[in-house]
Amino acid sequence: DADVTQTPRNRITKTGKRIMLECSQTKGHDRMYWYRQDPGLGLRLIYYSFDVKDINKGEISDGYSVSRQAQAKFSLSLESAIPNQTALYFCATSGRTSGSTDTQYFGPGTRLTVL
């Protein structure tokens, strides 16, 4: 969905480097999520935020941190990247729209490779 953008789209980095993935949305949603996708494992929740002052750990938060700079922006950081963090990362949002408030809208994803 073009209303949810992620940068960068692709990134190759080395073990031990600090990496930040950024997510922005223009949907006016209060809820934002970070997921990682690995083959055969589906989507696993890393962190989620229900408003600017609310940050929560998901299933697999170890090695990651987040920052909710504004309602529209939610960043994911890898403090010291390791090879098993190589994955496809998705940001998603949800909130009050004309449809269900539960619907999650995903960004295009960031493909991260840690060498």
Place this chain on the structure above:
Amino acid sequence: GQQVMQIPQYQHVQEGEDFTTYCNSSTTLSNIQWYKQRPGGHPVFLIQLVKSGEVKKQKRLTFQFGEAKKNSSLHITATQTTDVGTYFCARRTTSGTYKYIFGTGTRLKVLA
């Protein structure tokens, strides 16, 4: 637990054949969502089911929520090459929260 078991993991069908994927939970679900991810794309919301025994249709897609609200299915009639992708179900972790757990997905390939 909160696991959502989704089967099968992979399915190859000939174009025109039907396809079904299933989501099963050991606990009662407050709702179930279905998403589709095209190859190289991102998950896109398809539908949400809330009521026991609910059945919803979107053209060739039929979604069902079990009577006991512990399972759900997505059935595609007469598959087309445009149906290719991975189908995920997702459940709320706890009733009243907006935190979701996704199934492992079913990857569908349609052979022309």
